Amino acid sequence: MAIHKILLVDDSKTELYHLCEILGKRGYEVRTAENGDEAMRRLAEDKPDLILMDVVMPGQNGFQLTRTITRDPRFADVPVIMCTSKGQETDRVWGMRQGAREYIVKPVDGAELLAKIKTFD
DSSP states (O other), rough: OOOOOOEESOOOHHHHHHHHHHHHHOOOOOOOOOOHHHHHHHHHSSOOEEEESSSSSSSSHHHHHHHHHHHTTTTTTTEEEEEESSOHHHHHHHHHHHOSSSEEEOOOHHHHHHHHHHHOO
């Protein structure tokens, strides 16, 4: 499955802007959500090909949201890449156990992010 549509979930407007710039320049169609509730609404409106998920957010955190999404039969086939400042090995392991397929630590290296996205094409 080729990746065209990406849902970017992060509560930082700076991070959203930065990641949208990287992805938009490569031709990806990017939609954003700033929290779990908004992310679930975006998913219901238009299923993405991939989700980039922050961990530290108000309300439902990225670990909880990833678990909810990856266990929902409607979205179980959508890969999730955790994209977070939480860089401990235990965080990475926990993120993968929640259903994430990849884990990137901020600050995001554009080349690394694009390489990980390409693995799902």
